[in-house]
Amino acid sequence: MNSKMGEEEKPKQQQHQNSTESFTAMKSSLRQAIEVISSLISLSHSIRVFTVKWQLIRKKLEELSSGLMAIENCDSSENTAVFSGLIPSILVTVNECYDLARRCVDLSYSGKLLMQSDLDVLVAKFDRHVKNLSEIYTAGILTQGFAIVVSRPGPGACKDDMRFYIRDLLTRMKIGDIEMKRQALVNLHDVVGEDERYVKLVVEVGDVVNVLVGFLDSPEMEIQEEASKIVSLLSGFDLYKCVLVGAGIIGPLIRVLESGGDVGKEGAARCLQKLTVNSDNAWSVSAHGGVTALLKICSTGDCGGELIGPACGVLRNLVGVEEIKRFMVEEGAISTFIKLARSREETVQINSIEFLQNMASGDESVRQTVVKEGGVRALVRVLDPKSATSSKTREVALRAIENLCFCSQNYINMLMIFGFIDQLYFFLRNGEVSVQELALKVTFRLCGTSDEAKKAMGDAGIMPELVKLLDAKSYEVREMATEALSSLVSLPKNRKRFVQDDRNIGFLLQLLDQEEGMPGNKKLLLSILMSLTSCNSGRRKIASSGYLKNVEKLAEAEVSDAKRLVRKLSTNRFRSMLSGFWHS
Template sequence: MHPIRTTETLTLIHHLLSLLLLSSLTVKSFIGRWQILRSKLTSLQTSLAEISDSPHWSENPLLQDLLPNLLSTLHKTNSLSDSCHDPSFAGGKLLMQSDLDMVSASLSALLHDIDLLLKSGVLRQSNAIVLSQPGPGSAKEELGFFIRDLFTRLQIGGIEFKMKALDSLVQLLIEDDKASVLVAKEGDVGYLVRLLDSSNQSPVREQAAMAVSVLATSSDSSRNSVFEEGGLGPLLRLLETGSSGLKEKAAMAIEAITADPENAWAISAYSGVSVLIEACRSGSPVTQTHAAGAMKNVAAVEEIRTALGEEGAVAVLLQLLVSGTSAAQEKAANCIWIFASSTEDFRVSILQEGGLQKLLQLLQESLNSDTLEHVLRAIYALSASPSTAMTLSSSSSFILHLAELINNGNVILQQISASLLSNLSINDSNKRAIAGCMGALVKMVETSKPVGLQEVAAQALVSLLTVRSNRKDLVRDEKNVLRLVQMLDPKNELVCKKFPVSVISAIVAGGRCRKKLLAAGAYSHLQKLSEMDIAGAKKALQRLAGNRLKKIFSRTWRE
């Protein structure tokens, strides 16, 4: 509508409002309903006066739809007023009540839209409704105004305005990382969530799902805003019944929302456990990945973890280990680890579903360090079962792979691999086969972080040093000997002394391999540690001294 026509329309509305306000005072029938109508007409008159005072109201395209609708509603109201003033009116009473209620509802909706438009402030800006998107470095005021403008179009406009507003909103959220915080503050996230309802047209629903998904994954404040506005329930319904594209967007948002432990519990409140499992079972690769991530998040809650087990989550997750994307495998392995670490019932279920074999297969195939970490942790938890520990202990390929990870993996993989080596009953043949990882284990003993690394590395070394040839191999490398002796030095505060002491004691347990340790100065350090009552130091000192003490006693006897 042209600005001049918009002005003419507003003039007609003002005139018609004045007539209706006067006639509502003298109406003879349905007086109660007309009192309600008069209140709404008065509010409209006030709001329209504020519109007239706004310098650029006539340029706003939203009013080009809103004002004609208001004029039409007022004409209907005026016609009903004439009928209620006519003493000879013979129309049906119930029909008149219904017609009055309908125009009252229409006036309420129009009043809401006008007030929303006024509060947004867009009527005070020239060409506000067609503002170009602010750049990444724009001021907060400019960006905030643009966001209020978008949500005004979104709530008042028809399908065309809604789609353009949603497109602009999604573009803004994707291109500007900081925009999500302002959208949560300046926009109406609750209205955006309501657009996810199945009653909305498909294009609107799909773009709204994209906007909600980006909000949920962008920042803590925008994620919390989506959750607090009740977004989790509609997102779970989308994940259950939406199109493939909607399911993917919903799964992303659900994973992000449940990453907050305080939100994870709500999955059960919305009956979301079975929805997540089904999404992992039959969704697209993207949906499976994010649904597995959400499942991993909520599995931390004991009650939900139990429900997941009862609904058959274990079998679905184990299948993802085999057929899922790399990202899905990582998240599924993480969830399996959580299950395996919780109860014996879960460990039994995982083993009955062939979980150990699937984990071992993924351990061999995956190149992702995070996936390997979760797989190793899950295997470690399963090794609490004697039968599983026996299977792992006798698997040469598994033992060799642990040694490979100790030599070349990151520190976390090294630590878990060493833990497994120290806990398993490995035969001497396999211990000899992995002697090449002892140097890496020695380095781990002198590394203070992460907590527990020194202990498991020392334990793994002590286990490997029960084989005579391994003891020889270890001391043959002078670097290993120097590292161990330096760790014994009481001045070296980075290493807990009982760990290198236990390794030294294991090296000299067979009565050999002493010369290099003695030459490197191990004896004097052990003497001091023995005087300090360090666990195992006296025993290690006695073993290291060996023939030296015999010679001293022999010389004393001869003298």
């Protein structure tokens, strides 16, 4: 009986040995095919004839290479029989191709028509091989359980290693099961996000971009979301935006916005925002229904700021196309974005305010609609010092107010009613440097609008804040502060208020000695002092100041404004003496 069992074991051992030998032989043929294909791809780049056909052949070779490398990475000998018939056949075709490639490089073929025919036959053979590989993969032979994970190359890896890694990921995305595809996408997102060198390889290697675009329409939500995150990263590189658009990405991105998950929608919106920075792609977005989809996202209250922010950004980019802008107005975009300007999310606030500003720029009818819908009040609320609004948002709101309201006295009056001047005072006094400088610019412009505005600014206490900025480090700040102050003291009421503080005049006279090499600023300071001489108390305080010598020094240096100021003070002093003499 034991003898019988031993006899039964021998065929099994023989079978196992044969299987091992077959697997080893298959692996050897596989490695040989991969190496020849790699060499052939390199050789094809040097071919200068039949270039279109060789481009097509090269694409087929790259597909075959990806598929064969996937087989090589499959840690199972169970399917040796499936692959053993296919690989020798591929190797024969590849060797035929190598022979044709050498003849094309050397121009040693007998005739063009014959070579074209040979190349057509070759393309058909490669098509069959690719189809056969695809059918094997579709049958589920290559699964996550059998696939060896290729390690990500280290930081100092060469380009070939990086390219091999990307090709391996591409293969998994093409032929793996859902989990393998998802993990490949996660790994691709990681390398693209961490190392820009991989971005170029993603665009260069095979069909990576086309596969990613195809995944945007995947019914598997995880696949769609991971793909959307990757294309969002790729769209941040100007060189490759045209590659994405050329791969037909606009339509799938908008379909994700319409029916995808939250993560996918966010990635799609961010990608579209980058692709529409210039208006070249605006019509494509509109043609695929993107404007309607984006407006719906922005008007839906249950969408978070991570999605609404970039959605606002896309619409803001599209405003430059007049027909699209009109459509947005008709769809109620202005009221939607005025509501969004009150959001607590910084990105939403900034993008919505910039959207309104872009919409109204150079368009009086839209500007009127913005004002009518409560846009001015909303912007002033953003500037409320009691709110938790960021400095960046306040800067954007100040610029929007300047652009929207300073073209009309009615709008400026509206600003004053809403307490805007008190806000300017607060930011001049307490704002961060960037906000303070912008508030100063707005104050300067406001001074040139009306006497009512000047009076309101004087009443709000803005002049002392301007005085503090007269010796700022920045020359531009000093100049704006001086010009604004010069404009404000042109009103009698403001002059009287200004001279009530004894330090103001002395400080102005001191500054005359500090503004070396700044004749423009000295001229403005002298202009302010000249205005103050129209006020009796101002005249007296200038004449009695210990710093009057700075004016006299300038007059002696033939500075005309200083000479005029000295003459005016001297004349008034002489008249005072005569008045005292006649009344003694």
